[in-house]
Amino acid sequence: MPEIARRDFLGAVSGAVAALAARRVRAASPRRISIALAARSPQTLNPSRTTLGADNWACRQIFDTLVVPEDGTFALTPDAFKPSLAESWDSSPDAKTWTFHLRRNVPFHKGYGDLTADDVAFTFGRLIDPKVVVSGKVLYANIDRVEAVNPQTVGFTLKQPDPTFCGSSIYTMSGNIISRKAFEEKGDKFAFDPVGTGPFQFDRVDFSKGVYLKAFPQHFRGPPASPELDILYILDTTARTLAFLSGQVDMIEGARTPGWMNSIKQRKPDTAFDATKPGSVNTLHMNLTRKPFDNLKVREAVRYAIDRKALAAAYGPMGGVIWGLIPVEFPGSVSDKNLPPDLQYPYDPDKAKQLLAEAGYPNGVAFSCFTSQREDYSAIMLMVQEQLRKVGFRVDMQIIDHATFHSQSDHDLNTLIMLSSSYPPVPTQPLLEQLSSHAVVKPDGTGGDNYSHYGVAIPGVDDLLAKVLEEPDFAKRAALCQAVERQVLKDLPVIGLLTLSYVIARNPRVSLGYEVKSGYAYWPLRTAQPAA
Amino acid sequence: MWKYIGLRIVDAVPTVILVLSLVFVALRLLPGDPAQVVLGDNATAAQLELFRKQMGLDAPLWHQYLSFMYNVATLRFGRSLVNGVPIIQLLAVNLPYTIQLTIAATFIGVALGIPLGVVSARHRGEPLDDVARIFALLGYAVPDFYLGAIFLIYLSLDLGLFPINGTGSGLIDQMHHLVLPALTLGLVKAAFLSRLTRASLLEVLSKDYVRTARAKGAREGRVIYRHALRNALLPVVTGLGLSILATLSGSVAIELVFGRPGIGNMLIGAVETRDYPVVQAGIIVFALFVVLVNLAVDLLAIAVDPRIRVR
Numbered sequence: 147m148p149e150i151a152r153r154d155f156l157g158a159v160s161g162a163v164a165a166l167a168a169r170r171v172r173a174a175s176p177r178r179i180s181i182a183l184a185a186r187s188p189q190t191l192n193p194s195r196t197t198l199g200a201d202n203w204a205c206r207q208i209f210d211t212l213v214v215p216e217d218g219t220f221a222l223t224p225d226a227f228k229p230s231l232a233e234s235w236d237s238s239p240d241a242k243t244w245t246f247h248l249r250r251n252v253p254f255h256k257g258y259g260d261l262t263a264d265d266v267a268f269t270f271g272r273l274i275d276p277k278v279v280v281s282g283k284v285l286y287a288n289i290d291r292v293e294a295v296n297p298q299t300v301g302f303t304l305k306q307p308d309p310t311f312c313g314s315s316i317y318t319m320s321g322n323i324i325s326r327k328a329f330e331e332k333g334d335k336f337a338f339d340p341v342g343t344g345p346f347q348f349d350r351v352d353f354s355k356g357v358y359l360k361a362f363p364q365h366f367r368g369p370p371a372s373p374e375l376d377i378l379y380i381l382d383t384t385a386r387t388l389a390f391l392s393g394q395v396d397m398i399e400g401a402r403t404p405g406w407m408n409s410i411k412q413r414k415p416d417t418a419f420d421a422t423k424p425g426s427v428n429t430l431h432m433n434l435t436r437k438p439f440d441n442l443k444v445r446e447a448v449r450y451a452i453d454r455k456a457l458a459a460a461y462g463p464m465g466g467v468i469w470g471l472i473p474v475e476f477p478g479s480v481s482d483k484n485l486p487p488d489l490q491y492p493y494d495p496d497k498a499k500q501l502l503a504e505a506g507y508p509n510g511v512a513f514s515c516f517t518s519q520r521e522d523y524s525a526i527m528l529m530v531q532e533q534l535r536k537v538g539f540r541v542d543m544q545i546i547d548h549a550t551f552h553s554q555s556d557h558d559l560n561t562l563i564m565l566s567s568s569y570p571p572v573p574t575q576p577l578l579e580q581l582s583s584h585a586v587v588k589p590d591g592t593g594g595d596n597y598s599h600y601g602v603a604i605p606g607v608d609d610l611l612a613k614v615l616e617e618p619d620f621a622k623r624a625a626l627c628q629a630v631e632r633q634v635l636k637d638l639p640v641i642g643l644l645t646l647s648y649v650i651a652r653n654p655r656v657s658l659g660y661e662v663k664s665g666y667a668y669w670p671l672r673t674a675q676p677a678a
Numbered sequence: 679m680w681k682y683i684g685l686r687i688v689d690a691v692p693t694v695i696l697v698l699s700l701v702f703v704a705l706r707l708l709p710g711d712p713a714q715v716v717l718g719d720n721a722t723a724a725q726l727e728l729f730r731k732q733m734g735l736d737a738p739l740w741h742q743y744l745s746f747m748y749n750v751a752t753l754r755f756g757r758s759l760v761n762g763v764p765i766i767q768l769l770a771v772n773l774p775y776t777i778q779l780t781i782a783a784t785f786i787g788v789a790l791g792i793p794l795g796v797v798s799a800r801h802r803g804e805p806l807d808d809v810a811r812i813f814a815l816l817g818y819a820v821p822d823f824y825l826g827a828i829f830l831i832y833l834s835l836d837l838g839l840f841p842i843n844g845t846g847s848g849l850i851d852q853m854h855h856l857v858l859p860a861l862t863l864g865l866v867k868a869a870f871l872s873r874l875t876r877a878s879l880l881e882v883l884s885k886d887y888v889r890t891a892r893a894k895g896a897r898e899g900r901v902i903y904r905h906a907l908r909n910a911l912l913p914v915v916t917g918l919g920l921s922i923l924a925t926l927s928g929s930v931a932i933e934l935v936f937g938r939p940g941i942g943n944m945l946i947g948a949v950e951t952r953d954y955p956v957v958q959a960g961i962i963v964f965a966l967f968v969v970l971v972n973l974a975v976d977l978l979a980i981a982v983d984p985r986i987r988v989r
Contacts, residue, residue, distance in 0.1 A: 186947040189716075189761040197718035279729045281718045334762055353763065353771050354939030355844065381947075384827055385843045385937040392835050392842045549710035549952055552719065557709075567719075579720065591711070592723040 179656055179674055180376035181397040182386050187353050187379055190337040193322035194272060194280040199399070202319055203668040204357045204377045208255075209322030209342035210366075212246050212266065212300075213312050217660040217670060220313075220571045222477060224620055227312045231261060231323055231343065231366075232300075241307040241618040246316075248298045252366045254325040255347040261323065263294035268326040270302070282320050284579075289315060307618035314572045319666075345370040345672040355379065371659065371675035383521075390414075396656040400649035402426075402522040404460040410651050418652040420662035420669075424466050424473035424645035427576060428526055431563040431596075431640050434603035438513065439561070443505035445638040449491045451498035451537040457529055458644045466645035470631035471576040473645050475664060477620075478573025478627030480635070489635040498537040510538025515562040517543060518551035522646060527564050530643070555597060558587045563597040564643070568667060573627040574614055580640060581630070583608050598639035607633065683973065690969040694962070698750060701961045702743055705954050712759045712952040733759055735954075746958065755959040760951050765959045768944060773963065775845060776940040779863065779932070780925045782856050786864025787871055787921065792914065794868065795875025800902060802880065810872060817869020823931035826862040830935065833858065843937030859936045863929060867921050874917045878910040885909075911982050919975035926967050 185200035193205040212232040215221035221228075232246040252261040272278045273286040290303045308314055315321060328341035338351050345367065346359035356378040363369040376395075380386040383401045390398040391413050400406055400419070410417050432439035432448065439445055458465030469490070472479040482490050502510065517527040524545050531541045541562070546554070555563050569575045579585055583601030585594030601607045610630045617623040634640060648667040652658065659673025713729040714721060721729075730736045734745070749756060755765035798810035834840045846855035882888060883906055891901045930942030941960055948956035 186943065187761070195716075197716065276724060277728070279717065279725055279732065281716075282720055283722050283725050284720050287722075337762055353761075353768060354775070380843065380937045382934040382937065384830075385935055388830050388835055388842045389937065392838075394842050394844075547710075547950065549715055549950060550708070552714060553709040553711055556714070592726075595719065 177372065177676065178374040178376060179372045179397075179671065179676065180378060180395045181399075181650070181671070182356075182378040182380045182389055182395040183399045184381055184383070184386065184401075185379040186381045188338070188351055188357055191340040191348065191351075191357065192337045193324065193340075193342075194269075194320040195337070196319055197281050199667055200356075200377060200379050202666075204359065205319060205322060205340070205342075206344075206668045207346040207359055207375060207377075207671055208340050208344045208348055209324065210252075210344050211317050211321050211323065212248075213316055215317065215665065217673070218658075218662040218665060220476075220664045220666075221317070222475075222571045224309055224312055227317065231266075235312075237309075237311070239618070241309045241311070242304045244302040244304070244311050245295070246300045246302075248300065249366060250298065252343050253364045254328065254343055255341050255362055256328070258325040258328045258341050261325075261343055262297045263300045264297070265326045266300045266323055267292050267294040268329070269323050270300075270321070273320050280320055282318065285315055285318055285320070306615050309618055309620040309623060310572045310574070313570045314575065317570070345670070346375050349374075365672075367672065370672045372671070375671055375674075390651055390653070393653065397650050397652045400464075400651055402461075402464070402646055402649075403525055404462070407462055407464065407649065407651075416654050418654050419463075419649055420652055420658060421464060421647035421649045422662060422667065423647055423664050424468075424475050425464070425647035425667070426522070426566045426568050427468065427471065427473055427645055428522070428564060428566050428643040429471055429576075429580060429640050430530065430643050431565060431580070431598040432638070433558075433561050433563070433597060434599045434639055436513075436561050438505065438507065438511050439598075440603070441505045442638065443501045444507070444511070446491075447498040447501035447505065447537065448534065448539070449498075449638055449641055450494045450501065451539070452530060452533050452641065452643065453493040454642075454644060455493065456533075457526065460529060461644070461646060464647040464649055466647070468642035468645050470634060470642050471580060471640060472573050472627065472631060473569075476569075476571040476573060478624040478631070480628055480631045484628070485632070485635070489632060491635075495537050502538050507538065510540060512540035512542065513561050514542040514544070515560055516546050516551060516554065517564055518548045519545050520548045520566075522566055523548075523551070523564055526643060530564070553591070556587060556593065557591045558589050558593070558597075560597065565595060565597065566646070567595070568648075570666070573624055574611075577611060577614070577627060577630050581607050581634065582611055600634075600637065600639035604637050604639065683977075686973050686976070687969065690965075694965045694969070695747075697961065697965050698747070698958065699743075701958060702746055705952070705957055706739060706742075708952070710952045712954065715951045715953075716760055735759075750958075750962060755962075756955045758948075758953050758956050760948075760953045760956075765956055768956060769941075769959060769963065772939050772941050772944045775933075775938055776926060776929065776942065778852075778856060779859055779929055779938070779940065780922060782860035783863035783867055783925055783929075784918070784922055786860055787867025788918065789868075790864065791868035791871025792875050794872035795914075796879060796902065796907065798872060798876040799879035799883065800898075810876070814869040814873045814876075817866050818873075820866075821931075822862055822866050823935050825865065826859065826932055826935040829858050829862060845938055855938075859929075859932050859938060863925055863932055867925065870921055871914060871918065874914050875910065878913045879906060882906045882910040908982060912979060915975055915978045915982055919971050922971050923968060926971075927964055 183200035183203055185198055189198045189201055190196055191201060191204055193209050196202050196205055210231050212230060213227040214230040215227060231249055231252060233249045235246045237244045248263060270292040273280050274289045288304050288306055288308055290305045292302050295301045325341040329336050332339055340348050345362055345365040347362040349358045349360045351357050359375040361370045361373045378395060386398045389395045407419060432445050434440055454467050458467045470480045474481045517523050531543050534541055579595050581596060581600050585596040586599050586602050587593040587597050614623055614626040617626055655677050657675060657677040662669060713726040717725055717729060757764050794810050798807045801807045834842050840858050841855050844855060846852040888901060888906050891905045929940060930946050933940040933943040941963060945960040
């Protein structure tokens with residue numbers, strides 16, 4: 147072994163360290179694009195089991211649905227959907243029978259053959275099979291049966307009319323079509339070796355870093371603009387933000403905290419922000435079975451005490467004002483444009499104090515509640531707590547971890563409950579999930595998201611909802627939803643607080659290929675590429 | 679010696695069983711449902727029940743407990759409830775990063791902290807001592823995640839000297855990624871060790887045998903390094919053991935700030951998602967570390983202080 151002089155060794159080490167130190171942080175490869183999302187580790191890439199936002203992003207790129215909205219939008223009406231794996235579709239006049247005609251010669255990744263109606267029937271068959279565990283099962287509860295009519299045609303029969311079927315069940319995460327052959331062959335391993343028809347195919351997963359995808363050149367819309375896509379899982383907002391500012395990643399998921407966008411702009415003024423409108427819908431449930439919220443005047447006082455415009459303004463362009471449960475951007479919604487003055491509840495702290503006094507609480511009232519430590523929950527509820535304090539509500543609020551919050555709230559242990567939900571423009575969804583008596587929270591935890599007990603403590607809404615569900619015409623159905631919203635504004639079991647955009651900060655050197663206006667909290671990156 | 683090591687490991691078994699039992703019970707008492715986490719907020723009651731049945735979460739608690747202890751005894755950790763990945767695979771991914779970080783931080787802590795403590799003690803009351811004490815005070819006062827963020831902003835983002843986050847690929851790149859997190863934890867550790875060394879050395883320096891050595895005309899360096907330091911190192915070694923254990927379990931903030939994987943990060947995620955098998959496996963790993971580090975400290979103490987003998 148050759149001898150190395152001490153001086154030579156030290157010189158070599160110093161040189162290596164100096165070379166490392168002098169090296170600037172390597173920018174992302176110009177052809178590869180990367181996105182860092184707020185998550186710790188991949189959980190599954192089986193689209194029927196994903197609940198994690200970062201996994202949803204990966205699945206959106208790997209799989210295709212039968213129909214899609216225009217890129218960067220939600221399809222606000224049934225006729226706004228565009229063909230995807232289905233070239234065309236039609237429904238019966240009662241909106242209970244839907245037939246989809248599939249595109250021909252659509253290959254699955256990795257040589258698993260071409261898409262057939264059998265793959266579609268298999269995908270949706272699992273979603274309605276009570277013995278199969280999938281996420282979002284409730285979205286498919288209205289499907290009575292699905293069958294492959296012939297290799298290119300799939301038929302769905304619904305239990306009740308649904309003119310919004312494409313939005314309520316087809317264009318959903320679990321509605322992504324999987325290869326039956328691959329799924330049956332791989333079993334549990336499909337979760338991290340998925341096979342779809344999407345523009346990107348799965349390359350590898352690193353449980354400590356993320357999911358790596360590569361282009362699928364045979365995609366039926368042509369190869370994606372970028373040959374590789376890295377979906378990185380970086381939970382910490384600071385770490386994610388610094389990775390973006392240094393140019394290490396092209397896009398990052400934003401934090402849903404007031405001031406986050408401004409802080410990014412200060413460091414990197416040319417940052418592009420892609421934001422969905424409306425984003426999440428944040429509602430405040432008042433438990434009607436508990437004092438003081440069994441009193442309508444108290445609930446009215448809460449409504450007048452909360453300055454919804456101020457809540458939305460705190461988030462800058464991310465925040466949006468909401469009047470009912472359905473966001474103003476969606477059909478079926480109500481707003482100051484179509485509500486009578488007595489149901490608009492403008493911010494009026496004096497009136498709130500007066501109502502509180504009339505309710506028998508001239509010196510204010512105290513109650514306790516808890517909320518989640520998740521950044522959006524805790525920030526919004528702290529603002530609500532402060533606004534309520536100004537009119538005499540003394541809210542003893544605990545901030546606890548998210549899983550505990552849901553568990554305790556789902557066991558009917560909470561009094562004032564904020565809920566953050568994301569909905570497609572299917573007006574019945576928030577109403578059924580948050581108002582129906584079937585969704586009332588139960589002490590054993592088997593109930594749904596109706597934390598106010600509306601429909602049971604104050605009956606009547608179920609009849610209104612039943613009328614909505616029987617209506618096959620979309621425009622009439624939307625009008626009936628508005629009627630439900632008006633009734634809710636009279637009874638006030640739930641208050642719409644604000645909508646909050648889902649935001650991705652994007653390095654302007656990457657072009658998305660379209661403008662993000664609305665949609666789910668994930669979007670296709672098929673056309674994303676480094677700008678010329 | 680080997681008999682001693684064996685006995686120490688056997689001694690640790692009841693402690694480990696107790697810890698595992700407490701963790702098992704505590705996790706089940708904690709509100710939150712893994713089925714709800716996995717299936718999402720809008721899962722139906724029937725689906726939640728089906729999931730619990732498939733995962734064995736509907737079995738009586740005593741049955742789950744016995745099954746868990748049997749699996750531990752046979753080294754079968756099972757799969758994560760959340761992503762279905764074998765837990766051995768998750769440990770294999772995360773553990774090396776934790777060990778890597780702990781070793782590097784300990785090396786920096788020892789290399790900086792002990793000499794600083796010696797210098798501080800030797801120059802007691804002098805400006806050098808003041809500087810060392812201020813350093814130690816800052817090390818105690820500044821939270822490690824804050825120090826890490828400061829390093830990231832100035833050394834990585836502004837100067838571009840180090841990568842922002844991740845772990846890198848290849849030996850050199852990995853070392854490059856390791857520098858800042860290790861330096862952050864190492865500086866905190868150095869502050870702790872320097873104070874400990876200083877206090878311990880000052881106590882030893884007032885002993886008769888040190889005075890005797892000086893009276894015999896021994897040079898100050900020989901007095902310090904030959905006679906005093908070895909005797910002063912005993913509490914430092916014990917403190918070092920505690921510090922290593924604190925790094926193993928408490929490096930999660932650093933892992934988050936630097937976007938590094940690791941056992942702490944994995945464990946926190948598993949607690950959040952109520953992924954019982956992963957939490958349990960993580961605790962087993964920590965319990966083993968506690969046993970091993972304590973054993974190493976005892977052996978090191980024997981090496982440092984010949985008066986301690988194995989019985």
